[in-house]
Amino acid sequence: MVIYNKTKVINLKIRMYMKTIYGYIGILIAVCLLQACESDLDKAYYSDGQAQPAVLEALPETYTINPLQQNEVALTFKWSAPQMGYNASITNNLEMDIKGENNFGDKKVILSSLVGNNSTVSFTNKELNDYVLSLFKNYADEAGIYTIETVHLEFRVTSVISEAKTPLVSNIVSSTVTPYDNENTGYKAAVITSTDISELVLAAGKKEETALPLTWQQAYLGDNASISYAIEINLPKTNTEYNWSKKVTVKTTQETSYNLTHQDLNDALVSLLAKYSKEVGKTEINLSVSATKSGYIKALASEPLTISITPYVATPTFTTVPENMDLTSGTSYSLAWEAVEGAKYQVEMDIKDAEFSQRAILESGLTSTNLDINNAVLSKAIKYLKMAHNAVTLSAEQKVEFRVRAYFGNTETGVLSEAKTVTVTYDNSENTPEVFYLVGEYCAWKHDQTQKLYKTESGSYKGHIIAKNLYEGWKITDQPNWNGRNWGAPINSGILTLGNDSKNITSYGGNNNTNYTVEFNPNNGRLTMSNEEKSWMLLGEHNNYSFSDASKMEIIYDESNKKWYLQKKGVKMQAGNTWQIRSQILNMEVTPQNAEGHFETDVTDESQFTVSQTGNYEIRWYFNEPTPYVIVIKE
Missing domain, CATH: 2.60.40.10 (Immunoglobulins)
Known part of the structure; x- marks a missing residue:
């Protein structure tokens, strides 16, 4: 007979249960650690100084x-x-x-x-x-x-x-x-037989007359195939700017010949130059004939002809331009010009004798031949334009130049009117609300270099603050000096301490954070700090929207204009590139929809800035203003 000791059995079971529980706990901890590792991996940031691409x-x-x-x-x-x-x-x-x-x-x-x-x-x-x-x-x-x-x-x-x-x-x-056609290697492209013309000068007075008679040998796309031909032009493949997909179809036909008119070639060439953002003028092109058939999604292109073509394009001419504009008087003004057949229009402005180096685009995509001036909009455009020219003193009178660009595709390929000079009296006042001052070590405790908080309708003061080393200390004052009230630490339940005995605020700006939305209510001393952020980036097609150190914008204080801004210099962009300003962690965005200034907006996506000319640019974002604005400067 086996006699069990009940106490030992119970103790044994308890130990077994405890082992099971410990085992589950161990597994649970391991899973949590694994998930944490995976989470950390997903959130890992490699060092841009060490990371090297292939x-x-x-x-x-x-x-x-x-x-x-x-x-x-x-x-x-x-x-x-x-x-x-x-x-x-x-x-x-x-x-x-x-x-x-x-x-x-x-x-x-x-x-x-x-x-x-x-x-x-x-x-x-x-x-x-x-x-x-x-x-x-x-x-x-x-x-x-x-x-x-x-x-x-x-x-x-x-x-x-x-x-x-x-x-x-x-x-x-x-x-x-x-490449080759991988399905029908026996197919053959057309062969152009009229090859004796190498140069053409097109004439507006001969629009309907034949400029280029073309003939070609029939392509072979199978027995009894019903073939369609597309006459196409592009820049020569030897041209460094050649792009396969920018070709333009001049005409289509099912015959093996076609008489291209002066207007056929002129319209096609203007359209081609628009795709390449080139000025309209004498151009060497390749002309080829592509063959396809019904149900066959491929086309075979002939060997091209190389032809130099000089197009005709009318020039827009101003008919109405005021000699003077007083934008503060309430008087209405407009610009008008003669029509260019088939064109759209872009109205541009710059400071006189600046040769439109920092042109402001007042309107684009116009189909009418006039522009009514919005006095308030034009005043702001002149103000921002002068900042793009680094003008320090904003006078109330300024000589500017207007011109009209008539274009058929891309705006940069159009033809320009003569520039007209106008003396403009504009409103250069800044409607700045009442301000408080955030003074600290970041500005060497100088009140004339502080960033500001602006009075809101609720009575609080609010501003966008971007500064390094805020943890070294700062305070808020209601005067541009120490003669008025000032608030500092300690902060008790979000309430600042009022008085000269208060200490410097040092609890913000750690961990490389530079950005805050600061709101302060002087009636109760409550401080609200939100949108804590490390840095802001200039992202776009020029850098593949890369969040790297090279994309970070620099904090700048402009001694001349007494203003703070974020800056990115030497930004190389191609015509048509889009870009935006975005914060590093929170993905806050500065776009044409929430900023004023001197810049261009992408017509297909109004949330993107763009440039219409290839070149190097300096981008500035004046963040600490009642209405923040962006200034784009072509270097």
């Missing part, structure tokens, strides 16, 4: 894909491994796009995604050709048709460690690649 090796300048050697290696891509500054699992994406068209946007093609240290990948002729045709499909027209022809391609490597991290982007390499 470096992609150069490719042959040109490559013709061989349809007879489909399984042979066409191109091999090699790059140095990126460095994140710590041991991380990296995915390297090799991307391809058409040069200058979409900047590796949503139409790009990803050729490969390699995880780890792999930094070499090769493609056969067939693989490369399939990828190029896939890219062509992404750029197909509304009917889904795309042309198979030589194209200038760009390649880059983006390296990522998680979806939460901005990728590192390599250098860009390029190659001009000639």
Whole structure:
């Protein structure tokens, strides 16, 4: 007989239960630690000083894909491994796009995604050709048709460690690649037979007359195929600005000949130059004939003709320009000009003799031939324009110049009127509300250099404060000196201490935080600090919207105008690039919709700033103003 000791059994069971409970607790802790690690990984910020993107090796300048050697290696891509500054699992994406068209946007093609240290990948002729045709499909027209022809391609490597991290982007390499039709290698393009014209001067008085008679041998797209031809022009492939997708269709036909009129070629050339943001003038172009058929989404292009064409374009002429404008008088003013057939208009202004170097665009996209002046808007435009010219003294009278740009596509390709000088008396007053002063170590305790809080309708004082080292101490005063009231620490339940015996406030600005929305109520002493932020970034297509140290804006005090602003200098942008100002952590945005100033707005997306001219720019954001404003200066 076995006799059990009940006490021992109970103790044994208790120990077993406790082991089970401890086991569950251990598992739970491990899971929490794992999740924390994963969470930390997603939120990790690599050091921009240590992180280095991949470096992609150069490719042959040109490559013709061989349809007879489909399984042979066409191109091999090699790059140095990126460095994140710590041991991380990296995915390297090799991307391809058409040069200058979409900047590796949503139409790009990803050729490969390699995880780890792999930094070499090769493609056969067939693989490369399939990828190029896939890219062509992404750029197909509304009917889904795309042309198979030589194209200038760009390649880059983006390296990522998680979806939460901005990728590192390599250098860009390029190659001009000639693909083939992978489905019907027996098809043949048209051959242009009229090749004796190399230069044309178009005339407005001969719009309906033939300027270029064209004939070509029929393309072969299968027996009894019903073929359509598109006569197309583009810059020559030898031109460094050549872009495959910017071609313009002049005319379409089902015949094997067509007489192009002066107006046909003039309209097409003006449209082409608009796509390249070029002034209208004598231009060397390539003209080709592309063939396609019903149900066949591809087009085969002929070998091109090279022709130099001089277009005709009328110049807009002012008919109404006041000699003087008193914008403070309540008098209404307008500008008017003669029409240019088929054009839209842009009205521009600058300080006299500044040669429109910092032009202000008063209106764009006009279809009418007049502009009614809004006196208040024009006064502000002159004020901001003078700041773009770094004018210190804002006089109440200013000589300015107006001009009209008539354009047919992109505004930068239009023709300009003669500039007209007008003496303008404008309202340069600043309706500044009552202010309090946030004075501290950041401004060397100088009241004439402080950032300000502006009185609100509720009676409190509020301002956007961006300053370094706020933790070194600051106070709030109601006068631009120490003769009035001042508030400081200690802070009790959000209430500041009033009086000269108060201490400096040192509880904000730590951990590299520089940005706060500060609101103070002098009636009860309550201080509200919100929107704590480290820094602000200038992000755009010029830097792939990269949140890096190189994108950070600098805090500047302007001694001449006694104003604070954030600045980014030497920003190289291409015509049409969009950009915005955004905070580092909270993603607060400064856009044309919530700022005034001297800048251009993207017509397709009013939440984006843009530039219409290629060049280097200085961007300023005057954040500590009753109405913050942005000034864009072309360097």
